[in-house]
Amino acid sequence: MTHNERIYHQARFSTNIQTCKGCGARILWMKTLRGKNIPVDPQLIHVPREREGTLLDKDGIIHRSLAAGQTGWTPHWVTCPKAEQFHQSTNPKGVLQ
Numbered sequence: 001m002t003h004n005e006r007i008y009h010q011a012r013f014s015t016n017i018q019t020c021k022g023c024g025a026r027i028l029w030m031k032t033l034r035g036k037n038i039p040v041d042p043q044l045i046h047v048p049r050e051r052e053g054t055l056l057d058k059d060g061i062i063h064r065s066l067a068a069g070q071t072g073w074t075p076h077w078v079t080c081p082k083a084e085q086f087h088q089s090t091n092p093k094g095v096l097q
């Protein structure tokens with residue numbers, strides 16, 4: 001199974017859905033290309049037009065500016081209202097930096 005197929009498998013079958021300890025939202029754990037765990041919002045995003053934003057694509061790459069037609073997931077720290085607490089409670093090794 002390739003990295004891409006594994007990511008899609010995780011998303012489709014939601015085996016890694018958990019609850020954010022900060023805000024209680026449902027989050028999905030993905031892996032970046034470098035193998036780091038990253039929490040994202042479970043909803044797959046389709047980018048309609050070029051814009052600023054943060055997105056983890058299906059290849060495990062985090063984009064800081066988005067192109068039209070791109071798909072991916074929003075890292076949860078972007079949308080979490082308790083992002084700071086979230087970082088402290090789930091990021092003891094600094095993997096999100």
Ligand SMILES: [Zn+2]
Nearest residue numbers: 020022023080
């Ligand atoms: Zn949260």
